[in-house]
Amino acid sequence: MTKVKICGLKKTKHVDAAIQAGADFIGFMFAPSKRRISVEETINLAAMIPEEVKKVGVFVNEAPEIIARIARNVGLDYIQYHGDETPEMIAAIGLPSIKAFSIRSKEDVVQAAKYDVDFYLFDAPSTDYRGGSGHSFDWTLLDDVKIPLEKVILAGGLNAENVALAITLVEPFAVDVSSGVEVDGQKNIDAIKTFIEKAKGELIL
Numbered sequence: 527m528t529k530v531k532i533c534g535l536k537k538t539k540h541v542d543a544a545i546q547a548g549a550d551f552i553g554f555m556f557a558p559s560k561r562r563i564s565v566e567e568t569i570n571l572a573a574m575i576p577e578e579v580k581k582v583g584v585f586v587n588e589a590p591e592i593i594a595r596i597a598r599n600v601g602l603d604y605i606q607y608h609g610d611e612t613p614e615m616i617a618a619i620g621l622p623s624i625k626a627f628s629i630r631s632k633e634d635v636v637q638a639a640k641y642d643v644d645f646y647l648f649d650a651p652s653t654d655y656r657g658g659s660g661h662s663f664d665w666t667l668l669d670d671v672k673i674p675l676e677k678v679i680l681a682g683g684l685n686a687e688n689v690a691l692a693i694t695l696v697e698p699f700a701v702d703v704s705s706g707v708e709v710d711g712q713k714n715i716d717a718i719k720t721f722i723e724k725a726k727g728e729l730i731l
Contacts, residue, residue, distance in 0.1 A: 530551070532722075535553070535554065544722070545575065553584055553704075554571070554572075556588070557608060582602065583604070604624050608626040634667075635671055647680075649681040649702075666695075675697050679702050683706070690725070
């Protein structure tokens with residue numbers, strides 16, 4: 527069954543809704559974004575997340591020592607690199623890793639394969655901030671991808687209406703959503719539940 531990552535959470539009620547609905551990963555934004563959250567707030571939210579739900583910190587071109595400190599203080603399970611980080615930098619930090627790539631062409635997918643990370647997150651090109659644009663990309667660019675599908679996380683413009691089709695076409699290990707579970711720019715409990723239901727293909731009682 528496809529895993530689900532709900533990203534950009536800032537409130538207890540939304541973290542709880544994601545957990546109860548069956549989210550596998552919860553993402554916290556530590557980079558410039560309208561969804562940015564402080565370390566102190568994240569520590570409080572992280573305390574309510576069960577061990578089987580993995581905590582992901584999203585960073586954009588952050589200093590390695592800051593990433594390491596936040597990961598330690600919050601208890602992050604994965605670091606998501608959403609900037610211009612090099613394979614060497616990610617290897618030097620040495621923490622479980624997700625590297626995000628903006629996909630415009632097949633060449634972007636080829637370049638992604640040069641990284642040695644735990645997961646490859648394929649996203650649409652960003653707008654004002656890195657990620658979370660609400661736009662999708664041409665999923666056929668991932669056809670014949672040389673990266674094992676069990677290491678692929680699909681993001682970019684996913685919502686309850688298209689996530690099942692995306693999973694059928696791409697067959698990723700996981701899907702990642704942020705703006706697709708928002709209403710008027712704010713996370714929405716019903717939208718979170720519906721997205722996870724559609725992604726996992728099961729009814730949530």
